[in-house]
Amino acid sequence: MRELSDRTATNLKKVLEVALTLPGNYHRFLQAGLIDSNSNIKQLVTDWQTAFTNLQPIDKQTVRQNPGLFLATADDLVYRGMTSGTSGDFFTYFAGNEWNQARLLARQRALSWWGIDEQVPIINLASRLQPLRVNDISLIGNITADWLQSLKELLQIQPAVIRGYPSRLSEVAAALVGHSIPAVLGVICTGEVLFDFQKQLLESIFQTSVINEYGCQETGISGLSCPECGRLHLDVDRCFYEIIDGELVTTDLFNYTMPLIRYKCGDRIQLDFDACLCGRSGFTAQILGRIQEQIKTQQGWKYPGEICLPKFPGILNYQIVKQNQVDVDIWLQLEPQQVLDLSPLQLWLENLFGEVRGRVIVDSSDLSQLENTQSCSDLEWIEWVTKKSWREWLELGLLPAGSAREIALLLKSLIQPTVMVNSGISPIAQQAIARLLQPSPCRESPVELMAVRVLLLACSFLADRPTRQNIYHRAQQRLAEMNCGEYSAMVDLLIPSLGFDSNTAISIWENTNLPDSGKLDVFNIQHLLAAFNLAASTAKRENPNIAIAWKPILSILIGDLNFWASRFHIQILASWWELVNGKALASSIHRQTTGDSFLDAWLTWRQAILGDGASATTALSQLQATATLPTEIARVELEQGYAKLLWQEPLNPVEWLEKIHKNAGLISANLPDRDIDPIPWIPLLWKLAPLWLAGGESELAYQCLIAAAPPDMRASGFERLAREMNYKQSTICDRSNIPLP
Numbered sequence: 178m179r180e181l182s183d184r185t186a187t188n189l190k191k192v193l194e195v196a197l198t199l200p201g202n203y204h205r206f207l208q209a210g211l212i213d214s215n216s217n218i219k220q221l222v223t224d225w226q227t228a229f230t231n232l233q234p235i236d237k238q239t240v241r242q243n244p245g246l247f248l249a250t251a252d253d254l255v256y257r258g259m260t261s262g263t264s265g266d267f268f269t270y271f272a273g274n275e276w277n278q279a280r281l282l283a284r285q286r287a288l289s290w291w292g293i294d295e296q297v298p299i300i301n302l303a304s305r306l307q308p309l310r311v312n313d314i315s316l317i318g319n320i321t322a323d324w325l326q327s328l329k330e331l332l333q334i335q336p337a338v339i340r341g342y343p344s345r346l347s348e349v350a351a352a353l354v355g356h357s358i359p360a361v362l363g364v365i366c367t368g369e370v371l372f373d374f375q376k377q378l379l380e381s382i383f384q385t386s387v388i389n390e391y392g393c394q395e396t397g398i399s400g401l402s403c404p405e406c407g408r409l410h411l412d413v414d415r416c417f418y419e420i421i422d423g424e425l426v427t428t429d430l431f432n433y434t435m436p437l438i439r440y441k442c443g444d445r446i447q448l449d450f451d452a453c454l455c456g457r458s459g460f461t462a463q464i465l466g467r468i469q470e471q472i473k474t475q476q477g478w479k480y481p482g483e484i485c486l487p488k489f490p491g492i493l494n495y496q497i498v499k500q501n502q503v504d505v506d507i508w509l510q511l512e513p514q515q516v517l518d519l520s521p522l523q524l525w526l527e528n529l530f531g532e533v534r535g536r537v538i539v540d541s542s543d544l545s546q547l548e549n550t551q552s553c554s555d556l557e558w559i560e561w562v563t564k565k566s567w568r569e570w571l572e573l574g575l576l577p578a579g580s581a582r583e584i585a586l587l588l589k590s591l592i593q594p595t596v597m598v599n600s601g602i603s604p605i606a607q608q609a610i611a612r613l614l615q616p617s618p619c620r621e622s623p624v625e626l627m628a629v630r631v632l633l634l635a636c637s638f639l640a641d642r643p644t645r646q647n648i649y650h651r652a653q654q655r656l657a658e659m660n661c662g663e664y665s666a667m668v669d670l671l672i673p674s675l676g677f678d679s680n681t682a683i684s685i686w687e688n689t690n691l692p693d694s695g696k697l698d699v700f701n702i703q704h705l706l707a708a709f710n711l712a713a714s715t716a717k718r719e720n721p722n723i724a725i726a727w728k729p730i731l732s733i734l735i736g737d738l739n740f741w742a743s744r745f746h747i748q749i750l751a752s753w754w755e756l757v758n759g760k761a762l763a764s765s766i767h768r769q770t771t772g773d774s775f776l777d778a779w780l781t782w783r784q785a786i787l788g789d790g791a792s793a794t795t796a797l798s799q800l801q802a803t804a805t806l807p808t809e810i811a812r813v814e815l816e817q818g819y820a821k822l823l824w825q826e827p828l829n830p831v832e833w834l835e836k837i838h839k840n841a842g843l844i845s846a847n848l849p850d851r852d853i854d855p856i857p858w859i860p861l862l863w864k865l866a867p868l869w870l871a872g873g874e875s876e877l878a879y880q881c882l883i884a885a886a887p888p889d890m891r892a893s894g895f896e897r898l899a900r901e902m903n904y905k906q907s908t909i910c911d912r913s914n915i916p917l918p
């Protein structure tokens with residue numbers, strides 16, 4: 178083993194001490210002699226550094242079989258991530274606050290080499306990469322004329338660094354030939370091997386430096402190329418690197434939540450321990466590719482990073498896919514107006530693969546064409562968004578042909594953003610809101626009503642409070658001018674109160690003619706789901722006790738809505754407002770009973786436990802007495818759990834496992850049933866997971882944490898879109914090497 182620095186030795190010892198207590202490591206540690214088999218106390222032997230070199234590495238498949246056996250704590254979970262890998266080959270890992278701080282610090286440090294500070298936005302392009310820092314943005318979707326326009330608009334608003342997979346960035350660059358492009362402050366390539374021809378293309382189109390980034394979150398690996406020499410420096414503070422039998426084996430030095438010791442991440446990397454001329458300490462690396470990505474060439478098996486992909490005259494960008502022993506597909510993006518001579522490419526292919534049949538596919542996608550959309554009438558579209566599934570609407574790409582078109586486009590950009598920013602909404606959606614705020618006298622009234630409803634919904638996406646209030650009041654005024662008393666529109670008018678400050682919200686409740694009863698339409702439900710994000714942050718600010726006890730409060734709100742959607746009364750919305758604000762609304766709102774005895778009892782119960790709790794016993798007996806349906810009886814048990822969380826009463830892990838098993842469908846193998854919605858149980862699962870872990874039920878604890886993923890409507894929409902279009906791809910790959918399924 179290399180000589181360890183004092184700092185690395187201290188950090189490594191600390192993480193080993195956590196790891197040795199975990200059932201997933203015990204035998205491995207014992208075999209290596211890291212722990213003393215004769216001692217009753219599990220502790221590291223004195224010469225642990227020597228024993229460590231005997232420790233058998235583990236791989237992703239081993240962890241994936243029983244991930245719970247590697248879970249050290251179920252508290253302080255700050256980060257939840259998914260390992261990379263093909264389908265069925267990944268697992269969810271967790272990390273805590275120290276890990277997250279170390280990660281952000283390492284990134285900040287590396288970016289500063291290039292003069293990229295926190296003020297400079299990083300725009301992630303056409304990938305699954307999400308905005309990480311406050312000013313960061315992600316632009317996803319197919320590379321169309323509209324998409325390129327969005328990119329230019331974003332760069333015009335503020336010069337930025339762009340970041341993405343090199344193959345996608347090269348596609349974007351090739352599509353931008355001949356365009357004038359606002360200033361780009363740097364191009365960060367990540368996630369795939371960066372080839373020289375791509376680097377040259379990116380440099381020439383964006384007129385800026387190309388930075389190579391490498392990271393693997395579950396291992397703690399992170400690195401950036403240096404400006405002076407372009408060599409990839411790995412951050413040695415966060416991670417301990419070893420090469421064992423030619424393979425990279427890592428130990429994340431800061432993950433005490435789910436420590437992975439001597440872990441094979443599946444990437445092929447060459448480490449270079451010679452000092453870099455730039456003077457930075459530590460070693461540099463060259464990424465060769467993933468273990469499964471080997472390519473059979475005339476010179477033997479090679480990793481992509483070991484093959485030189487040159488630039489060919491007339492060709493901007495290309496991709497090589499070897500389909501089988503003889504057929505090679507070559508996808509090309511060409512320089513404009515070129516008479517193409519393919520012979521240099523042909524010669525190169527022959528040298529690489531020997532005699533093969535090349536099939537050339539020239540990308541001639543006409544970027545002036547819009548994405549696939551279907552037209553419908555304004556009224557048909559209104560029917561979709563108020564009565565039918567929004568998912569289907571988005572999948573069909575249905576857009577109204579009339580004056581409702583701009584309303585539909587705004588709604589789409591809010592709920593399925595292709596531009597994602599860390600706070601608020603994209604500058605492009607803001608411009609669409611500004612256009613919709615201009616009253617249009619010739620709009621037919623159902624279209625005008627939808628315009629107002631979409632503006633009210635937009636309030637839940639606007640981070641800036643004065644802007645939000647201004648838009649709200651203008652929408653409110655337009656609704657008043659229409660003299661509209663439609664139930665669903667009146668509900669929309671009250672929903673934004675969940676995100677307003679108390680005074681504004683109370684005046685909304687007092688000055689709105691409260692609707693008696695009616696049914697929520699599909700738009701209302703989507704509006705509520707969108708508004709809950711803002712309501713959750715209101716709770717963190719206005720009612721921190723409840724936000725801590727019922728964490729994440731979003732899951733309580735969504736669970737309540739799922740339960741009450743079909744028997745909704747406006748009092749439920751009022752009670753949510755009181756929940757997030759920790760204040761009572763005027764009693765007149767509650768005076769009338771709803772006529773639904775279980776709902777009335779539930780409203781009284783929630784008021785009782787959220788108040789001083791004095792009348793909780795009476796309220797509970799009333800709730801129990803009115804519960805008749807099985808779902809209502811389950812609800813009562815859930816509500817008692819909520820009360821225990823609020824009053825910080827101890828929960829018996831065995832008793833509650835049974836309750837959750839019975840009510841939320843934990844199946845007999847003690848794992849949550851994926852068909853049953855665990856959302857309302859999430860706060861209890863969070864609380865119980867550490868108790869189960871302490872009781873030795875590590876797999877159960879792990880599965881609970883998986884089931885307790887806090888819902889995030891916006892991120893999941895983004896994730897769906899990104900998965901469909903902006904996946905990683907190999908610039909060169911050998912499909913004849915991949916076994917058929």
Ligand SMILES: [Zn+2]
Nearest residue numbers: 403406453455
């Ligand atoms: Zn360097």
